[in-house]
Amino acid sequence: MTEFRQTEARKAQLAKRYRAEYRFKAFGIGAICTAGLILLFLMGSILISSLPAFTQHYVTLDIEITERHIDTQNLANSDWRGLARTSLRAQFPEVQGRRDKRALGKLLSIGASDDVRDYVLANPSSLGTKIRLPVTLSDDIDLLLKGVIDRELPENERVVSNQNLAWLDKLVAEDRISRQFATKIFTNGDSREPELAGLHGALVGTLWTLLVTLLASFPLGVMAAIYLEEIAPKNRLTRIIEVNINNLAAVPSIVFGLLGLAVFINFFGMPRSAPLVGGLVLALMTLPRIIIPTRAAFAAIPPSIREAAMGVGASRLQVIMHHVLPLAMPGILTGTIIGLAQAAGETAPLLMIGMMAFIVDVPSDVTAKATVLPAQIYMWANNPERAFMARTSAGIVVLLSLLLLVNATAIYFRKRFEKRW
Amino acid sequence: MSEKTDPKIKIEARGVEVFYGEAQALHGIDLDVNANQVTALIGPSGCGKSTFLRCINRMNDVIDGCRVNGNIAIDGQDIYSAEIDVVELRARVGMVFQKPNPFPKSIYDNVAYGPRIHGLSQSREQLDHIVESSLKRAGLWAEVSDRLLASGTSLSGGQQQRLCIARAIAVSPDVVLMDEPCSALDPIATAVIEELMEELRKDYTIVIVTHSMQQAARISQRTAYFHLGNVVEHGATQQIFTNPQNQQTEAYISGKIG
Numbered sequence: 089m090t091e092f093r094q095t096e097a098r099k100a101q102l103a104k105r106y107r108a109e110y111r112f113k114a115f116g117i118g119a120i121c122t123a124g125l126i127l128l129f130l131m132g133s134i135l136i137s138s139l140p141a142f143t144q145h146y147v148t149l150d151i152e153i154t155e156r157h158i159d160t161q162n163l164a165n166s167d168w169r170g171l172a173r174t175s176l177r178a179q180f181p182e183v184q185g186r187r188d189k190r191a192l193g194k195l196l197s198i199g200a201s202d203d204v205r206d207y208v209l210a211n212p213s214s215l216g217t218k219i220r221l222p223v224t225l226s227d228d229i230d231l232l233l234k235g236v237i238d239r240e241l242p243e244n245e246r247v248v249s250n251q252n253l254a255w256l257d258k259l260v261a262e263d264r265i266s267r268q269f270a271t272k273i274f275t276n277g278d279s280r281e282p283e284l285a286g287l288h289g290a291l292v293g294t295l296w297t298l299l300v301t302l303l304a305s306f307p308l309g310v311m312a313a314i315y316l317e318e319i320a321p322k323n324r325l326t327r328i329i330e331v332n333i334n335n336l337a338a339v340p341s342i343v344f345g346l347l348g349l350a351v352f353i354n355f356f357g358m359p360r361s362a363p364l365v366g367g368l369v370l371a372l373m374t375l376p377r378i379i380i381p382t383r384a385a386f387a388a389i390p391p392s393i394r395e396a397a398m399g400v401g402a403s404r405l406q407v408i409m410h411h412v413l414p415l416a417m418p419g420i421l422t423g424t425i426i427g428l429a430q431a432a433g434e435t436a437p438l439l440m441i442g443m444m445a446f447i448v449d450v451p452s453d454v455t456a457k458a459t460v461l462p463a464q465i466y467m468w469a470n471n472p473e474r475a476f477m478a479r480t481s482a483g484i485v486v487l488l489s490l491l492l493l494v495n496a497t498a499i500y501f502r503k504r505f506e507k508r509w
Numbered sequence: 510m511s512e513k514t515d516p517k518i519k520i521e522a523r524g525v526e527v528f529y530g531e532a533q534a535l536h537g538i539d540l541d542v543n544a545n546q547v548t549a550l551i552g553p554s555g556c557g558k559s560t561f562l563r564c565i566n567r568m569n570d571v572i573d574g575c576r577v578n579g580n581i582a583i584d585g586q587d588i589y590s591a592e593i594d595v596v597e598l599r600a601r602v603g604m605v606f607q608k609p610n611p612f613p614k615s616i617y618d619n620v621a622y623g624p625r626i627h628g629l630s631q632s633r634e635q636l637d638h639i640v641e642s643s644l645k646r647a648g649l650w651a652e653v654s655d656r657l658l659a660s661g662t663s664l665s666g667g668q669q670q671r672l673c674i675a676r677a678i679a680v681s682p683d684v685v686l687m688d689e690p691c692s693a694l695d696p697i698a699t700a701v702i703e704e705l706m707e708e709l710r711k712d713y714t715i716v717i718v719t720h721s722m723q724q725a726a727r728i729s730q731r732t733a734y735f736h737l738g739n740v741v742e743h744g745a746t747q748q749i750f751t752n753p754q755n756q757q758t759e760a761y762i763s764g765k766i767g
Contacts, residue, residue, distance in 0.1 A: 321573075322573050390610075392606060392608060392610035393610060393612065393613075394571075395568065395604075395606060395610065396606065396610040396611070396612060396673070396676075397612070397622075398568065398571065398599060399566070399568070399599060399603065399604035399605075399606070399677065400599070400600070400603065400622060400623035400626075400676060400677065400679075400680055401596050401597070401598075401599040401600030401623060401626065401627060401680060402596070402622075402626055403596045403626075406626055410622070410626075411612060415613065
């Protein structure tokens with residue numbers, strides 16, 4: 089064996105090589121850390137600014153449910169608003185004069201009347217009695233209590249007047265103010281009032297839209313992929329189709345919106361703002377995103393499995409249905425779910441077909457007017473009321489959680505159906 | 510080895526040419542394969558022996574740009590004629606591949622797959638019987654009878670290859686093609702499969718591609734030596750190995766080339 093000699097030149101070369109490797113590793117770690125920090129900052133800031141939207145302040149009022157204020161024969165159309173305001177005024181006997189009384193009433197949200205009505209409708213036995221009930225405060229008062237609006241600001245720079253502050257302090261001193269989880273953000277549809285605006289409509293709209301997208305794009309995409317990968321001859325025509333499918337995946341999504349407007353709404357006369365049209369438009373966009381991973385999943389099945397099946401006399405269809413398709417299923421499902429997740433976060437194509445609209449009702453079917461989560465987030469972000477800022481972040485948090493859930497499902501399916509060979 | 514002088518001819522190949530696109534892989538192969546014998550195809554890599562083997566059950570059909578000329582007849586019937594359904598053909602001509610390739614299903618389902626798709630059994634009992642007898646003939650029954658529902662891929666390499674043999678014979682083929690079935694196996698597993706082939710040839714005609722000349726000498730009755738897409742020499746194994754007529758064959762067998 090020759091001696092393992094370390095000349096000076098060799099040592100210097102070695103040190104240089106080690107330094108280069110070290111530098112390379114450091115750059116890699118640096119890149120990961122930078123990306124991680126940016127992500128952390130982004131997520132953190134969204135999460136923190138969304139927190140106020142998940143709680144809501146209430147004022148507990150003593151309310152007399154008597155004939156004096158409400159029509160017991162026609163509960164749904166009684167003057168619940170008047171009742172809520174009267175009950176609040178009862179706490180402040182010193183407040184006189186029309187203007188002050190109105191100002192006092194503004195402490196309450198418009199939704200306070202619904203709180204009272206819903207309670208009475210749910211508890212008919214409360215009729216004719218006096219109840220203690222927390223009712224919703226208005227968005228500005230709520231923000232002040234959360235500290236988002238600074239009470240130290242001079243009066244002309246803050247939305248809440250000194251008079252309001254004094255009333256509020258009295259209510260706090262009487263221990264009538266409480267902070268609760270804001271269920272309305274999940275149970276209400278959209279509203280002009282931030283404290284009443286909720287994501288229910290947008291969530292249901294998103295689900296209807298994705299259902300249409302799934303039903304339209306999954307069978308089409310998988311059939312197209314099976315044909316192209318397993319059955320079609322490899323000639324010029326199929327190569328052209330292949331290239332165009334790949335190009336389709338790169339088409340800006342707003343183009344699909346224009347297409348949807350021209351074809352589905354103007355030509356076929358489908359309704360505007362409907363999940364049916366939205367879902368079909370998103371299905372067009374999702375198709376290449378299903379076809380490409382599905383083909384990749386087919387191509388990844390080892391040829392030995394096909395040969396084995398053909399070797400015992402399985403027909404082409406049997407090879408596909410009994411062996412290739414089941415083995416490719418995890419890849420197909422993953423591709424589909426990720427394609428759907430992308431569709432769920434898409435806004436641009438829906439602009440063109442009227443899904444970016446103020447829609448209060450929760451859609452009951454795929455032809456009802458609806459909006460979707462990203463559109464809802466965008467519309468809230470455009471609202472001037474300060475409380476919508478937190479609502480916007482909360483909407484983003486809900487959308488991200490939904491996507492996270494969807495991707496977790498994809499991982500679950502992949503693990504569940506994965507087979508080794 | 511004492512063979513009858515005039516055995517029945519099972520497979521008759523005449524002027525078989527195969528093209529992969531522009532490249533010609535086989536240049537007119539003429540070869541007869543006797544029934545109930547093991548015929549070994551030997552030769553250096555890329556000489557076309559696997560290509561020829563895959564012609565016998567038309568496995569080359571699925572390769573894009575592959576073209577086959579000439580005639581191959583099994584029991585006198587041209588397998589490339591229009592009346593032949595390729596699926597039926599492959600049920601008659603089973604194949605065992607170089608790398609064990611069980612389906613990622615249970616041992617039972619691996620063997621039962623062929624009989625199921627060809628409707629060979631009317632009842633569960635009948636299917637059970639086919640699976641059991643196939644596994645027994647492949648010499649695997651004793652090892653797996655207590656875990657038929659375990660995955661076929663959980664077996665060892667040699668067991669997997671015997672499972673593939675059981676799968677091939679479960680559809681009762683006439684001919685079994687084997688493409689280097691022992692190349693991925695150790696000598697012990699190889700010995701088991703070689704014994705098995707001797708047993709199987711009572712019922713089936715076996716054509717085997719092998720790189721091991723010792724294996725060809727041990728198990729086959731007839732041998733064909735392929736070189737660059739031609740059959741250089743074929744005849745009784747004993748004669749090929751002891752007294753080759755062709756210089757190339759002699760060089761290959763004695764280890765001078767290959």
